[in-house]
Amino acid sequence: MKPQYALILDNWWPYPSYVGVRKGSSNHVTGFANPVQTLVEYLPTSGGAKLFAAAGTGIFDVTTAGAVGAAVVTGQTSAQWQHANVTTAGGSFLYLVNGQDRPQLFxxxxxxxxxGTSTPSITGVTTTNLVHVCVFKSRLYFVVKNSMQVVFLPVGQVGGAVGTLDMSAIFRDGGSIMACYTWTVDAGAGADDHFVVISTMGEVAIYRGSNPGAGGDFSIVGVFQLGKPLGRRCAEKYGGDLAVNTTEGVFPLGRGLLSASVDRTVALTDKIQNSVSIAANSYGSSFGWQLTLYPDANMMLLNVPNPGGNYQYAQNTITGAWTKFVGWNANVLLHASTGLYYADNTRVYKAWLGDLDNTTPIQADCLPAFNYFGNKAFNKYFTMVRPYILTTGSPSVLYGLNTDYLAQDAQGTLNFTPPTGMVWSSMVWGSMVWGGGLRPITGWNTVGAVANSASLRLKVQNNGSEVRFNNVDYLFQSSNSVL
Known part of the structure; x- marks a missing residue:
């Protein structure tokens, strides 16, 4: 591995020139009786935005922070909604569909x-079967559950008689349609949106044109094979591209579909592919998989459902570096106009602010790549290490020297009041309280090991302060022969 890589990087955010303990989160709306499984934002062209959360049988207004109020929509069967904002001559609307209940229009x-009898109405399809929705060239498209059909409404309308796009002769591997999205492609004469349909078997059909009706200009560009998509929320706009989360990794369509065969090495998750594959094999059928782009922090989040606590893989979209966030037990994520939100079984949180998760300090763990230090043939006697840490407060820090590719935990306990003294193969420090801006914590610290390769295991509890890890120096003696 390159020295800039890491075997473990939990709750550190990889900035371009250092890693820092990730930002925290705080309660936004509390008191849900059922797990929150959907977060959506209504974002009109004028006027205030609104946030809504779906939990149990209801949909709740969570625009204002505080305790959850009464549901604004009741009597629903599923809280797992897909959504789209659309603006027509009649105003700005939010559409929700879940494949079990009648679609909700706000x-x-x-x-x-x-x-078929509401105002507005949708005719020509059983609306309770509509399970995914997107807007493409001023027209609403819906996926029909457990079918090979996508239906669409007239241009600029939120109701009406649907037309049907039948994919049964397009997708050869069977299954049904999972989701539909738009993808911006430079077609040679400028950027143009394409319509993307993804099957449960991982086939991707791409269309160009604007009118899929009889005599229209809709035409298929191609059909490609990716891995099977993970959940209905399997894709996200990624700049001018579309990132798709599959059992074989997260692929940007612009680079993944350059030929009839998909180039697996261009997966955005290439650096963490082993971890992603293990998670997909273990939890692939679980609800909670989601891709979310948070441009304010140059971040893309991949939410992973895990019975022991959901976690996120997060990529710095500038550098391509990945990390893992633990402590956010998110069922769903949302990038809204007012920031980043996530929800668990009882609360909606606002995320990526401050240096605490509510009042809880954030613990971060790092094990950089093992290094031979320029001499692979000989063992070394390691005696001291010097991490370079910058902080605004008094974090509790543990370290331990890991050797010869064996990952071992740093010994000791991270406390809010940093302890003092030595622990075998580790040292705890941080009793100095600094005020004002960033201050360094440096200095040589004793270790003792004879090994061919080594790396520093560093664990930090930030105690409400900003903490940056910039570099580490090692002091060792090299043997003259192999020991």
Whole structure:
């Protein structure tokens, strides 16, 4: 591995020139009786945005921080909704579909359950079967559950008689349609949106044009094979590209579909592919998989459902570096106009602010790549290490020297009041309280090991302060022969 890589990087955020303990989170809305499984934002062209959360049988307004109020929509079967914002001549709307209940349409004031007799209405399809929705060239498209059909409404309308795009002759591997999205492609004469349909078997069909009706200009560009998509929330806009989360990694379509065969090495998750594959094999059928782009922090988040506590892989979209966030037990993520949010079984949180998770300090763990220090043939006698840490406060820090590719935990306990003294193969420090801006914690610290390769295991509890890890120096003596 390159020296800039790491075997473990938990709760550190990889900035371009250092890693820092990730930002925290705080309660936004509390008191849900059922797990929150959907977060959406209604974002009109004018006026205030609204946040909504779906939990149990209801949909709740969570725009204002505090205790959760009464549901604005009740009597629903599933809280796992897909959504799209759309603006027409009649105003700005939020559409929700889940494949079990009638779609919900919000116009900024009123919620309407959509069927063949509502106002507006959708005819020509059983609306309770609509399970995914997107907007493509001023037209709403819906995936019909457990089918090979995508239906669409007239241009600029939120109701009407649907047309049907039948994919049964397009997808050869069977299954059904999982989701549909848009993908911006430079077609040679400027950027143009394409329509993307993804099957449960991992086939991807790409269309160009704007009118899929009879006599329209809709035409298929190609059909490609990716890994099977993980959940309905399997893709996210990634700059001008579309990132798709599959059992074989997260692929940007612009680089992944350059030929009839998909180039697996261009997966955005290439550096963490082993970890992602293990998670996909273990929890691939679980609800909670989601890709979310958070441009304010140059971050893409991949939410992973885990029975022991959900976690996220996070990529710095500038450098391509990955890390892992633990402590955010997120069922769902949302990048809204007011920031980043996530929700667990009882609360909605606002994330990426401050240096605490509510009042809990953040613990971070790092094991950089093992290094031969320029001499692979001989063992070394390691005597001292010097991490370079910058902090605004008094973190508790543990370290231990790991050798010859054996990952071992740093000994000791991380406390809010940093302890003093020596622990075998580790040292705890941080009793100095600094005020004001960033201050360094440096100095040589004793270790003792004879090994061919080594790396510093560093664990930090930030205690509400900013903590940066910049570099580490090693002091060792090289043997003249192999020991």
């Amino acid at each position: 116009n900024g004031t009123t919620w309407t359950a959509i069927d």
